[in-house]
Amino acid sequence: MPIEINWQLLMPELVIALTLIIVLIFDMFDSISKTILGWLTIVGAGIALWVSIQMQQAGTVGTQFNDMFKVDSFSLFFNIIFLISTILVALISLSYLGKDDRKQGPYYLLILLATLGMMLMAAGNELIVVFLGLELMSLSLYVLAGYFRDNPVSSEAGMKYLLLGAFASAFFLYGIALIYGGAGTTSIPGIASNLTAESQSPLLLGGMFLLIVGFGFKVAIVPFHQWAPDVYEGAPTTIAAFISAGPKAAGFAAFLRIFMEALPAMQSQWGDVIILLAMLTMTVGNVIAIAQTNIKRMLAYSSIAHAGYVLIGLAAANNEGISSVMLYLLVYCVMNIGAFGAVILAKTTDGECLTISDYAGLGFRKPLLGLFMTLMLLSLAGFPPTAGFVGKFYIFKSAVQAGHTWLVIIGAINTAISAFYYLRVVVTMYMREPEEELEFSPYPSTLVVGLILAVIGVLFIGILPSLLLNSVQNSVL
Amino acid sequence: MLIDYLPILLLGLFAVLFAGINLALTHILGPKRPTRAKLSVYESGVQPVGDARQRFTIRFDLIAMLFIIFDIEVVFLYPWAVVFRKFSETSGLFILVEMLVFIGILFLGYIYAWKKGGLTWD
Amino acid sequence: MGLEYYLILSALLFTTGVIGVLIRRNAIIIFMCIELMLNAANLAFVAISRHLGETTGQVFVFFVMTVAAAEVAIGLAIIVSVFKHRQTVNVDEVNSLKG
Numbered sequence: 001m002p003i004e005i006n007w008q009l010l011m012p013e014l015v016i017a018l019t020l021i022i023v024l025i026f027d028m029f030d031s032i033s034k035t036i037l038g039w040l041t042i043v044g045a046g047i048a049l050w051v052s053i054q055m056q057q058a059g060t061v062g063t064q065f066n067d068m069f070k071v072d073s074f075s076l077f078f079n080i081i082f083l084i085s086t087i088l089v090a091l092i093s094l095s096y097l098g099k100d101d102r103k104q105g106p107y108y109l110l111i112l113l114a115t116l117g118m119m120l121m122a123a124g125n126e127l128i129v130v131f132l133g134l135e136l137m138s139l140s141l142y143v144l145a146g147y148f149r150d151n152p153v154s155s156e157a158g159m160k161y162l163l164l165g166a167f168a169s170a171f172f173l174y175g176i177a178l179i180y181g182g183a184g185t186t187s188i189p190g191i192a193s194n195l196t197a198e199s200q201s202p203l204l205l206g207g208m209f210l211l212i213v214g215f216g217f218k219v220a221i222v223p224f225h226q227w228a229p230d231v232y233e234g235a236p237t238t239i240a241a242f243i244s245a246g247p248k249a250a251g252f253a254a255f256l257r258i259f260m261e262a263l264p265a266m267q268s269q270w271g272d273v274i275i276l277l278a279m280l281t282m283t284v285g286n287v288i289a290i291a292q293t294n295i296k297r298m299l300a301y302s303s304i305a306h307a308g309y310v311l312i313g314l315a316a317a318n319n320e321g322i323s324s325v326m327l328y329l330l331v332y333c334v335m336n337i338g339a340f341g342a343v344i345l346a347k348t349t350d351g352e353c354l355t356i357s358d359y360a361g362l363g364f365r366k367p368l369l370g371l372f373m374t375l376m377l378l379s380l381a382g383f384p385p386t387a388g389f390v391g392k393f394y395i396f397k398s399a400v401q402a403g404h405t406w407l408v409i410i411g412a413i414n415t416a417i418s419a420f421y422y423l424r425v426v427v428t429m430y431m432r433e434p435e436e437e438l439e440f441s442p443y444p445s446t447l448v449v450g451l452i453l454a455v456i457g458v459l460f461i462g463i464l465p466s467l468l469l470n471s472v473q474n475s476v477l
Numbered sequence: 478m479l480i481d482y483l484p485i486l487l488l489g490l491f492a493v494l495f496a497g498i499n500l501a502l503t504h505i506l507g508p509k510r511p512t513r514a515k516l517s518v519y520e521s522g523v524q525p526v527g528d529a530r531q532r533f534t535i536r537f538d539l540i541a542m543l544f545i546i547f548d549i550e551v552v553f554l555y556p557w558a559v560v561f562r563k564f565s566e567t568s569g570l571f572i573l574v575e576m577l578v579f580i581g582i583l584f585l586g587y588i589y590a591w592k593k594g595g596l597t598w599d
Numbered sequence: 600m601g602l603e604y605y606l607i608l609s610a611l612l613f614t615t616g617v618i619g620v621l622i623r624r625n626a627i628i629i630f631m632c633i634e635l636m637l638n639a640a641n642l643a644f645v646a647i648s649r650h651l652g653e654t655t656g657q658v659f660v661f662f663v664m665t666v667a668a669a670e671v672a673i674g675l676a677i678i679v680s681v682f683k684h685r686q687t688v689n690v691d692e693v694n695s696l697k698g
Contacts, residue, residue: 003564003567003572024585024586028588028593128662131663131666135669135670139669142674143676143677146680152681155677155684156693158680159626162673163620163690166670167633167636169670170633170637170640173636173637173640173663176640177644178643180643180644181606181643184651229696234696538675542672546669548668549664549665550665552664556658
C-alpha cells in the first residue's frame with residue numbers, strides 16, 4: 001500500500017506546527033530575548049491565515065490520511081476564525097504578560113497548541129480526530145486558565161475548568177463509544193451512510209445525547225454553563241478572551257460537522273432539543289448578566305447568551321442556518337476579544353478595573369478606551385452599523401426561513417434585555433462621575449493595535465457584509 | 478464452554494491448597510525462637526532506619542508526571558511495529574521517517590523539560 | 600459472551616464515575632472518577648471493536664490512554680498548585696470565585 005500525502009492540503013496546520021516547534025526551540029535558549037516569541041506566534045498564525053484564505057478562495061477540497069482529515073471550504077473558513085482569534089489574542093497578550101521572561105514561552109506554545117487542536121476539530125472527518133483535537137485544545141486551555149500560578153484565583157479557575165472540562169470530555173467520549181456501537185464505524189460519512197440503511201438503535205440515541213452534553217459543556221450552553229463565569233473571572237483576562245472566542249467556534253464547528261453530516265437522519269430527535277437549549281441559553285445568560293457587577297463575569301454571561309443565538313442558527317439546520325452560524329461566530333470572536341481587550345486597556349496602577357462602577361467617567365477621561373469599549377459593547381448588543389447586527393440579522397433570517405418564528409421572537413426579546421446591560425456600562429462611562437480618582441497606566445501600543453484591528457473588523461463587516469457573505473455562503477457543508 | 482475451563486479451576490485449587498497446607502505445616506511444626514534481629518524488617522542486611530510510612534517530597538510529582546507522559550507514548554510504537562512489515566515493501570522508508578518525526582518531537586519535548594529545569598533537583 | 604454484558608458493565612462503570620464526580624468533594628478523587636469514566640468508554644470501545652471484528656475501536660483506546668495520561672499530568676500539576684495556595688483540595692472550600 002503506497003502512501004501519498006498531499007502536503008498542500010495540510011499547509012495551514014503544518015505552518016502552525018512548525019511555528020510551534022520554532023517557538024519551543026527558541027524558548028530553550030536563555031540567550032534569546034523572549035519577547036520575540038509573541039511576535040513569532042503572530043507571524044506564524046498570520047502566514048497560516050494567509051494560506052487558509054488563499055485556499056478558501058480557490059475552493060480547495062480534499063481528504064487526507066485515509067479520509068480521517070477533511071479540508072473543505074467549511075474547515076478553511078473555521079481556520080480563518082481560529083487564526084484571527086489567535087492573532088488578536090497574541091497581540092493583546094504582548095503587553096499583558098509583563099517583563100517576566102519565564103512566563104512568555106509556554107504561554108505562546110500553549111496558545112499555538114490550542115489553535116492546532118481547534119483546526120483539527122474543524123477538519124476532523126473521523127470522531128477520533130475530533131476527539132483528539134478537542135483534547136489538544138482543552139488540555140492547553142486548562143493550563144492557560146491557571147497560568148498565573150502565584151495568583152490563587154487563577155489556579156482555582158484552572159482547577160474548576162479542568163475538573164468540569166475533563167468531566168465533559170468523558171461524556172463526549174462515551175457518546176462516541178455508543179455511536180460506534182450503534183453505527184459500526186467512527187467515520188463521519190460512514191455513520192451517515194450506515195444510519196439511513198438500518199433502523200436507529202437506542203445506542204445511537206444515547207450516544208447522540210451524550211455528545212450534546214459534552215459539546216454543551218465545552219461551548220457553555222445552559223444548563224452546562226456553570227464553569228464559564230468562574231473560569232472567565234479567574235483566568236488571565238487575555239485567556240478569558242481566548243477561551244470565549246476560538247474554542248467556542250471550534251466546538252460549534254465540530255458540532256455542525258457531526259450533527260449535520262453524520263446524524264442528519266436523526267434530526268427529528270436532536271432538532272427539538274437544540275431549540276429548547278437555545279431558548280434556555282439565551283434567556284438564562286442574559287437575565288443573569290443583568291445582575292453582574294464584575295465586568296468579566298458580565299462578559300461571561302453575555303458569551304453564554306451568544307452561544308444561545310448561535311444555537312438558533314443550528315436549530316434552523318439548513319444551508320442559510322449553517323452560513324449564518326459561521327458568519328456569527330467570526331463576528332462574535334472579533335467583538336468579544338475586542339471587549340476583553342478594552343477591559344485590559346482599563347488598567348490602573350493597582351490592577352485592572354473589574355467592577356463596572358470603576359468605569360464611571362472613563363468615557364471622557366480616557367476617550368480612546370471609551371470609544372473602543374462602546375463600539376464593542378454596541379456590537380455585542382447588535383446595533384447597526386456594527387458587525388453584531390449583521391450576524392444577528394442573518395441568524396434570525398435563517399430561523400424564520402426554517403419556520404422557527406417563535407424562536408426568533410424570543411431571540412429578539414433577549415436582544416432587548418442584553419441591550420440593557422451592555423448600555424449600562426456605556427452610560428456609566430459617559431454619564432457618571434467617578435467616585436474616586438484612579439491612576440491609569442499608559443496604553444501599551446500593541447494592545448491598541450490589536451483593538452484597532454478588532455474595531456476595523458467590526459465596522460468593516462457591519463458596513464460591507466456582502467463582501468464576506470458570498471464567501472460564507474460558498475462554505476456550507 | 479465453561480467445562481473447558483475446569484483444568485484451570487483445578488490448577489488454581491491445587492495451587493491454593495498446596496501453598497496453604499505448606500504455610501500451615503511450617504506454622505505448626507516449626508520451632509519458634511524469636512530474637513530482636515529476627516523480628517526486624519529485612520532490608521537486604523542493612524539496619525532499618527525509621528518508619529517506611531512517611532511523607533516524601535512533592536518534587537517527586539514532577540518526575541512522575543514526566544515519566545507518565547514519556548512512558549505512555551511508547552504505546553504507539555507497538556501498532557506501528559505490527560503493521561510495519563505490511564508497508565515495508567512499498568513505503569517502508571516513508572513510515573520509518575514518520576515514526577522518527579514522532580520520536581523527534583518527543584525528544585524535543587524531553588530536551589525542553591530538561592532545559593527548563595524539570596529534571597534538576599532544586 | 601454477548602456484547603450486552605460488556606456494554607452493561609461499561610455503563611455501570613461510567614455511572615459509578617459520574618456519581619463519584621457528583622458526590623465526592625476531594626479534587627483528586629473527582630479526578631480519579633473521571634478516569635474511571637474514560638476507562639468505561641475504553642471498555643465499550645474494545646468490546647464493540649471485538650464484536651464488529653475490526654480494529655478502529657482498539658486504536659481509539661490507544662489514543663484515549665495517551666490523552667488520559669496527559670490529562671492526569673496536567674490535572675495533578677494544577678491541583679498541586681491549588682493546594683499550595685489553600686492547603687486543601689476540597690472543592691467546596693476552594694470557592695473564592697462566586698457571583
